[in-house]
Amino acid sequence: MEFFRQLFGPGDFMPHGYCYLWNPGLVWLHVISDSLIALSYFSIPFTLLWFVRKRRDLPFGFVFILFGTFIVACGSTHVLEVWNLWHSQYWLAGFLKAFTAIASVSTAIVVARLLPQALDAPSPSDWKAATKALENEIQDRREMEASLRSAAAIFREQSELLELIHDAIFVRDFQNKIVFWNQSAERLYGWKKDEIGERTTHDLLQTRFPYDLELIEAAVLAKGYWEGELQHQTRDGRTVTVSSRWALRRGENGEPIGVLESNRDVTKLKNEEKRFQNFLEAAPDAIVIVNGTGIIQIVNAQTEKMFGYLRGELLGMPVEILVPHSVHSRHATHREAYSQAPQPRSMGAGLNLQGRRKDGTEFPVEISLSPIDTAEGHLISSSIRDVTERKKFESRLQETERRFRILVEGIKDYAIVGLDPQGTISSWNTGAERIKGYSAGEIIGKHISCFYTPEDLAKNIPGELLRRAVDQGVTEQEGWRVRKDGTQFWADVVISALRDDAGKLLGFAKITRDVTERRNLEQELRTANELLEHRVSERTLELAAAITQLRGRQSEISALNDSLEARVEDRTAELVRTNSELEAFSYSVSHDLRTPLRHVDGFARILKEEFVAELSAEGHRFLDRILAATTHMGHLIDDLLSLARIGRKEIQRIAAPMDELVKQALAGLPLEERRTIEWRVHVLPEMNCDPGLIKLVFTNLLSNASKFTRTQPSALIEVGSCRTDGIFTLFVRDNGVGFDPKYADKLFGVFQRLHRQEDFEGTGIGLATVQRIIHRHGGRIWAESSPENGATFFFTLGPQPQTAEPRETAEIKHG
Amino acid sequence: MAERLEIEILLVEDNMADAELALHAFKKNKIANSVLHVQDGAEALDFLFARGIYEGQSLSHHPRLVLLDLKLPKIDGLQVLKELKGNPKTKAIPIILLTSSNEERDLVASYQLGVNSYIQKPVNFVEFQEVVRQLGLYWLVVNKEPPAAAFLVS
Numbered sequence: 001m002e003f004f005r006q007l008f009g010p011g012d013f014m015p016h017g018y019c020y021l022w023n024p025g026l027v028w029l030h031v032i033s034d035s036l037i038a039l040s041y042f043s044i045p046f047t048l049l050w051f052v053r054k055r056r057d058l059p060f061g062f063v064f065i066l067f068g069t070f071i072v073a074c075g076s077t078h079v080l081e082v083w084n085l086w087h088s089q090y091w092l093a094g095f096l097k098a099f100t101a102i103a104s105v106s107t108a109i110v111v112a113r114l115l116p117q118a119l120d121a122p123s124p125s126d127w128k129a130a131t132k133a134l135e136n137e138i139q140d141r142r143e144m145e146a147s148l149r150s151a152a153a154i155f156r157e158q159s160e161l162l163e164l165i166h167d168a169i170f171v172r173d174f175q176n177k178i179v180f181w182n183q184s185a186e187r188l189y190g191w192k193k194d195e196i197g198e199r200t201t202h203d204l205l206q207t208r209f210p211y212d213l214e215l216i217e218a219a220v221l222a223k224g225y226w227e228g229e230l231q232h233q234t235r236d237g238r239t240v241t242v243s244s245r246w247a248l249r250r251g252e253n254g255e256p257i258g259v260l261e262s263n264r265d266v267t268k269l270k271n272e273e274k275r276f277q278n279f280l281e282a283a284p285d286a287i288v289i290v291n292g293t294g295i296i297q298i299v300n301a302q303t304e305k306m307f308g309y310l311r312g313e314l315l316g317m318p319v320e321i322l323v324p325h326s327v328h329s330r331h332a333t334h335r336e337a338y339s340q341a342p343q344p345r346s347m348g349a350g351l352n353l354q355g356r357r358k359d360g361t362e363f364p365v366e367i368s369l370s371p372i373d374t375a376e377g378h379l380i381s382s383s384i385r386d387v388t389e390r391k392k393f394e395s396r397l398q399e400t401e402r403r404f405r406i407l408v409e410g411i412k413d414y415a416i417v418g419l420d421p422q423g424t425i426s427s428w429n430t431g432a433e434r435i436k437g438y439s440a441g442e443i444i445g446k447h448i449s450c451f452y453t454p455e456d457l458a459k460n461i462p463g464e465l466l467r468r469a470v471d472q473g474v475t476e477q478e479g480w481r482v483r484k485d486g487t488q489f490w491a492d493v494v495i496s497a498l499r500d501d502a503g504k505l506l507g508f509a510k511i512t513r514d515v516t517e518r519r520n521l522e523q524e525l526r527t528a529n530e531l532l533e534h535r536v537s538e539r540t541l542e543l544a545a546a547i548t549q550l551r552g553r554q555s556e557i558s559a560l561n562d563s564l565e566a567r568v569e570d571r572t573a574e575l576v577r578t579n580s581e582l583e584a585f586s587y588s589v590s591h592d593l594r595t596p597l598r599h600v601d602g603f604a605r606i607l608k609e610e611f612v613a614e615l616s617a618e619g620h621r622f623l624d625r626i627l628a629a630t631t632h633m634g635h636l637i638d639d640l641l642s643l644a645r646i647g648r649k650e651i652q653r654i655a656a657p658m659d660e661l662v663k664q665a666l667a668g669l670p671l672e673e674r675r676t677i678e679w680r681v682h683v684l685p686e687m688n689c690d691p692g693l694i695k696l697v698f699t700n701l702l703s704n705a706s707k708f709t710r711t712q713p714s715a716l717i718e719v720g721s722c723r724t725d726g727i728f729t730l731f732v733r734d735n736g737v738g739f740d741p742k743y744a745d746k747l748f749g750v751f752q753r754l755h756r757q758e759d760f761e762g763t764g765i766g767l768a769t770v771q772r773i774i775h776r777h778g779g780r781i782w783a784e785s786s787p788e789n790g791a792t793f794f795f796t797l798g799p800q801p802q803t804a805e806p807r808e809t810a811e812i813k814h815g
Numbered sequence: 816m817a818e819r820l821e822i823e824i825l826l827v828e829d830n831m832a833d834a835e836l837a838l839h840a841f842k843k844n845k846i847a848n849s850v851l852h853v854q855d856g857a858e859a860l861d862f863l864f865a866r867g868i869y870e871g872q873s874l875s876h877h878p879r880l881v882l883l884d885l886k887l888p889k890i891d892g893l894q895v896l897k898e899l900k901g902n903p904k905t906k907a908i909p910i911i912l913l914t915s916s917n918e919e920r921d922l923v924a925s926y927q928l929g930v931n932s933y934i935q936k937p938v939n940f941v942e943f944q945e946v947v948r949q950l951g952l953y954w955l956v957v958n959k960e961p962p963a964a965a966f967l968v969s
Binding site for chain 1: 836
């Protein structure tokens, strides 16, 4: 603060006027001079400033500003000189002077340093020369500009022409940046120039190269261009195939600066090519396309297959590779001739053409040729068909035909005659010669009417038959025909119309058979038939008479029958009567005969028991005899009644298991002490019978067997069955005393016994009962034996509804 | 009114020899004390229905057992059986056919008429005695006789 007070304060000094002793002249001199100086100084910077502002191009502008500052500062010191005359602020004046000094020194230094440059500044003469040169240059420039303008016009025109070209053209530098992109490119790819941005073309179009890009680029650098096919993808995703030509752009010094790519859309062409290829491959024939000198250009897959070569082995080779060696030279001649006057036709018509496979084998072919005009000149397309199978078929057909001809000619029993549509004979076989007497030489060319009788000819039979064959395809007729020697035969004729595939009548086949003999036979047969019919009618009359007679007999028989029936009825009634008498008899036997017997027994027993003392030993013996006799009599009565009952009884057949009946019969037998019998009962079938009666049969037979083995130390009784011719035979076998077969016929008689009562008791009714039961069943019973060798009783049970196999053998021990 | 005999067994038998043998057998088996022997069916019915020569006799007592032969004079055994079993007054009396017949038709007819037992007389007397013994034992000892109410006519 002090400083500023000092600076702006008057201090202790006297104003400067005092130094001039306030001499007005001197003071005013200073005042006016200093004021003028200050004014001048102040005006100069403004002028400078204005100048600097006007002349912006002026170099050293800052020097002028520095200069202005220095002059203003000088002017200010003069203003303070005037101020100090009356005011003693010398510090301020001093500082202002110091500031002025700094500005002055700076300006001086700068100006001094600028001096060399200032010296360089052209002089006005220089300016003049320079101006002249400048004018010349301006003139040159103007001329250049004019020529440039015309060059630009040419360039624009060329650009426009490039735009007009149908091919997509673009130019890219070696950074792959696109510098040119024509409208066709826009059209083809769908991208506009300004949409491409920084993308490279290969990226943008996803180019697919035929081989490595490096190779292509190397080719471009080496040769200056590359041609090939590329695939590009359009903006909308389609793939287009282009035929591309890349041309190298060089700079002024010949250095490569970029590539112009010119792309033609060949997608359609390619598709067509592909279609052509497909068509070629799909063709059923081998297709070989050769150029004018017979060099193979194109082959299809069929060719590879047919000839056994690979495509690569054929392309570029002379077509004679596919031709047998023997005809090489001839083929080449023919081929050249064809090249001179090419037109579609089949090759080697009528000849047997042969192809040759890689392995040397040859095969029959059929070839058709057609010329093709292409940019590369005339090509010849040959379509080759392997006809091996057809040839085989044809030769087979020929063989068949030959055989058939031999066959037809060899037939002797049939005349086989070929006719033309008018009925003229065209072929004649051996049979025809044999039947009709003409040789082939004599008859061929004659009309068939010569075989017909005058009557048939009058009725136009031959013409009629041919007409019918034409209408119906085939016709048949029987009639008289005339041989060469004038004799006639009865013919069976079949005429068939022969037509080609189109239905055109080719002629007739006439097959004639001599059936005279058959006709004669038929006539004989007819006569015989008539005779027979006559006889039949005669015999019928006889029969009718016989029948009448028979009818009379019949009524006699009928009357006889009636009387017979009456007699049968009578006899039946008689039988019924007898039967009831018999019944009454047996009832009475059962009841009345038994009663006295009972009395005899009863009283004899009472006598024996209660009158022991009164009777002698002899008396007792006699009583025993009486008692034994009554017992036997009782048995006799029982057995007789049983026999009688069986005669009366109706047989109730049911299916019954035989072994079960045997078991029951065994259980009913009285057990005998001190004796062991081995009972061997085999498994027996189930049979249809009256079980009660058959049980009685078994009871009798088993009891007999038991009785007659009594003397045997080890008795064996066996029951079994065997089957012969589907009929079961049951048997009961024992190893007892047996019987003499001499008396076998007496076995089954009532009261017939083959053993003494003392040896073996019995009534002689049991086996009679058994036989009656078996007979009532419709069966048969017989026995086999010899003395001391046991006996076997066999029986059958009559018709059985079904036969069952016996199961297995079982043994039952009894006793 | 004559006192009715206390008859335990009524033997209906026309054949005297048979009757004698039967009675002998009863005697041997000590059951002969109250046997009444009648010789035909008519008499048997007269006795049981208290008529004819038995008229006036009380019906309050019935024999414990009737032994009936099939072949009887006048009225045969089956007829007697039919009348006795067909009448509520006599229906409860046990009737045993004792006959020499073993004809099926007799058996069938007897059982259909309601006989209580059917026995064929064995020819052998020893066997006959045994049959009589068993018969008496069963019907007179083992078997419970029908109570008086069984003879009431409702």
